[in-house]
Amino acid sequence: MLFVPFGINSFTLLSQAQIIITSKDMFSDEGHYYKMYSNFVQQHSSDDTFEEVDASEYIGSEGGDQVWDFREGPEDEEIQFDYINPNEIDTNVEFEGATIAERATFKSSDVQKSLFLDMKKGVGRYVYGFHDPAVDEETPSVVFSGRLLDFPAVIKYEDEWKASTSYEIKVKSLGLVVPTKLVYESSMKVDAHGIAILPNFGFHDCLRINELVKYDQFVKIPGLGDDWMNAGSVYVRNYYWLSKDMGIVAQITSTQDTAPIPEDFTAATAIWRQFENNHGESNNSVEPVEGLEINYDPKGSRVLLSWEKAENAVAYLIQYNDNFSKNDWKDLKETSGNFALDSISSEKQRFYRVISLE
DSSP states (O other): OEEOOEEEOOOOOSOTTSOOEEGGGSOOSTTOEEEEEESOBOOSSSOOBOOOEEOHHHHOOSEEEEEEEOSSOOOSEEEEEEEEOGGGSOOSSOOTTOOEEEEEEETTTOOEEEEEEEEETTTEEEEEEEEOTTTOSSSOEEEEEEEEEEEESEEOTTOEEEEEEEEEEEEEETTEEEEEEEEEEEEEEEEEEEEEEETTTEEEEEEEEEEEEEEEEEEOOTTSOSSOEEEEEEEEEEEEEEETTTEEEEEEEEOOBSSOOOTTOOEEEEEEEEEEEOOOOOOOOOOOOEEEEEEEOTTSSEEEEEEEOOTTOSEEEEEEESOTTSOOOEEEEEESSSEEEEEOOTTSOEEEEEEEEO
8 A cells, every 4th residue: 555645845955146946936927017128129010120239248158156237228119028818819819728928018119919828837838829910910820839838837057958849920022922931949058147237126146048049941932832942040049037036037139140149149139128027026935746646567566656746846855654653754766857766566565755845
């Protein structure tokens, strides 16, 4: 017989300077908003206007104990990001699975564009597609071929992850409407930590995420058949700075190129700096584990424990006890995943507990 109680505990695993970002630090509730300054001005067409900015004084380098000063920078545009019910956006398609929409409003032109999201507990932020009339006024709603996990539920220094999806749009070129498919591949790594100084906000501990994005482009040329033709690839590099209860506090985007963008690029097409939000302080205490399941090896020599990932948990400590009358718990394994194997006969009695770690 296996008896499975649930437990909760907290341990400090990292130094104070290396903060941990969780889903609760991001924006995902209706009524949330934040504002950013930028040089990126959105027009009513796909012709986005910007003046390249020298990013060398902002980016910094890999590693810790850095200070990034974002108090001064371009203010050509103010962008407000509102988190609203997806039904508030008039779309001609369904973004199945999306529970919240992020609507960006550009103050200079009142142009709006939106992302359709779901913040899945213990997993992170899924993106299902976007709505942007500047891309195509006739079909502004674009659904991704598969949901994209851009920010995991727990983000800490030296983490790395990849994400990919694809989507189709129509591009007007030389009087033709060209069906275009973009295959999006993102590689992210948390390569630096330190302090970000922001307009109106003072300074905050932060993590820096270094992202390289690759777009593989395919087109269907009218009159040349229905097969997709390879139109080449372009690369973009983004840097994001994330802080507790503030989400993305700054972002820098490089120019595009047909080769991977170097990490020390200097020419940026856009810089965003957060100067206002209504997020408030969140509860970052770890939640107890739920949904624990136990499966037996057909040979009867092992058991597999699995559970649902808990909110704000960085790792899990699995313990066992062969005599429940004695408080003699032994460590089986510590893991950041949500499963563990134990070599034990299915005929033997053993008790398990899984503890969420902070």
